[in-house]
Amino acid sequence: MTEWDEYKTLLHSLQEDILVTTTDGTIVKVSEATGKIYDVNVDELMGRSVFDLEREGLFTPLATPMVVESKGRVTFVQTVADGKKLLVTGLPVFDDDEKLVRVVSYSHDVTELMEIKAGMEEMTVEMERVRGELHRLKQQSEEKLIGKSDGLRNVLATAEQVAGVDANVLLLGESGVGKTHLAKMIHDKSERADGPFIEVNCGAIPDALFEAELFEYKGGSFTGANKGGKKGFVEMASGGTLFLDEVGELSLQNQVKVLKLIQEKSFYPVGGRKETHSDFRLISATNRQLEKSVENKQFREDLYFRLNVVPITIPPLRERKEDITPLIQSFMDHFTSRYNRKRVLSREVLHDLNELEWRGNVRELTNLLERLVVTSPTPIIHPADLPEGYRRNIDTYSEMNNLEESLNETLERVEKERLVQARRKFKTTTKIANALGISQPSVVRKLKKHRIK
Structure with a gap:
């Protein structure tokens, strides 16, 4: 038996997938098990280039360019034409002059293990989903009031203090900062937590219907009225909290009615003659600057002082970056x-x-994240997935602040973005290399460097 025949016999007796290539990717030795793994005739592999085989879709990625690049041991997961997953290890072989002359790779079929892993991940995701839903239901009122900024902490501390008493609270801040959620939090932490929380959007009710909606009306009291009458928001809030949102939108006529209600905690239903008492706690909110409205005679000063017993101003999101x-x-x-x-x-x-x-504050952030979760085509959301308006804002920001980023950092960021886009578009590293105008081994090395799968 010749020396090579002995090596060949030993190679095939291992019953393992073993493949030997030159540094340029030409296959020079291959075990019989390799043919079974890739479902091809072993003789057809001899002398072929692994780069050609990858282009033909036999397997991807390749061990040879990784080993040539790193000059050391590499281990990775390879996908075969029939969808199987192989755990491949590539090893360098050096001659007496320490010159890299061969690349030896061997593999193990880990398809079943990968499927088990995927199943476990799905189960974990489902468990996390259920746990998150339970947590959301348990702490729904506080969920949107998350953050660590001093501004938010001061707001929450004041809300905690005022929750235990029935003093009138006026919540101030821009639209979307979370005034409604803070009002619910105050209610939930108060002694009235078991009572109703009735929210009234003062800006959404027409002036002509405001009194009827707020106080109640008797059947037949005006054209179009329900024959049996209708209970108003104030009576519904008895024993709980009445939340007047957008209170700055009230007309002067309706401001008088609200002032009387606050002072006396009683009212006459529209079309009725019997005075009705309601035991409620009042919280109001507005995104207007009521002091200026008072100066401009657009808001009653006496009502302003009644509402403004304990003012709490929620800072806009741009002033509490730590909370984002x-x-x-x-x-x-x-x-x-x-x-x-x-x-x-x-x-x-x-x-x-x-x-x-974030001019729309937390509400704008919420809407954007929901949109991204729903519309993103891949598990990882990249800058290209952002709506155009947000990409343009980000581009403008980056251009204005690019001096804060070194040239190398900028090049690294741009390189990674291009690779991510190419990886999402092309299935093989060879196609990516052609698209980007670089070599296939460079693509493999850069994908590994940026941890792009």
Whole structure:
């Protein structure tokens, strides 16, 4: 038996997938088990280029360029034409002059293990979804009031203090900062928590119907009225909290009626003659600057002082940047659970979202994250997935602040973005290399460097 025949016999007796290539990817030795793994004739593999085989879809990615690049041991998961998953290990072989001359790779079929892992991940995601939903239901009133900024902490501390007493509270702040959620929190922490929380949007009720909606009306008291009459919001709130949202939108005529209600805690139903008493706690909210409205004679000064016993101003989101990331994490947990979708924000997106002005405050942030979870085509949400308006804002921000980023950091960021886009469009590293105008081994190395799968 010749020396090579002996080596060949030993190679085939191992019953393992073993493949040997030159540094340029030409196959020079292969075991019989390799043919079974890839479902091809072993003789047809001899002398072929692994790069050609990858282009033909036999397997991807390749061990040879990784080993040539690293000059060391590499281990990775390879996908075969029939969908099987192989755990491949590539090893370098050096000659006496320490020159790399061969690449040896061997593999094990881990398809079943990968399927088990995927099943476990799905089960974990489902358990997290259920746990998150239970947590959301338990702490629904506090969910949107998440953050660690001093501004928010002061707001929550004041709300905690005032929750235990029935003093009138006026919540101030821009639209979307969370005034309604703070009002619910105060109610839930008060002694009236078991009573009703009745929210009235003063800006959404026409002036002509405001008194009837607020106080109650008797059947037949005006054209179109329900024959049996209708209980008003004030009576419904008895024993609990009456929340007058957008109170700054009240007309002067209706301001008089609300002032009398606050002073006497009683009212006459529309079309009725019997005075009705209601035991409620009052919380109001507005995004207007009521002091200026008082100066301009658009809001009654006496009503303003009645409402403004304990004012609490919620700062806009742009003034409490520390709260953005905790809010994002909370909303992402909520929406991925709600829609049963596994989605995470890339580091670039998380950074960019923290730099926006958020003129719509928490409400705008909530709407954007829900949209991203629903519309993102991949588990990882990249900058390209952001709506156009947000991408443009981010681009403008980056251009204005690019001096804070070194040239190498900028090049690394752009390189990664291009690779991510190409990886999503093309299935093989060869096609990516052709699209980007670089070599296939460079693509493999850069994908590994940026941890892009």
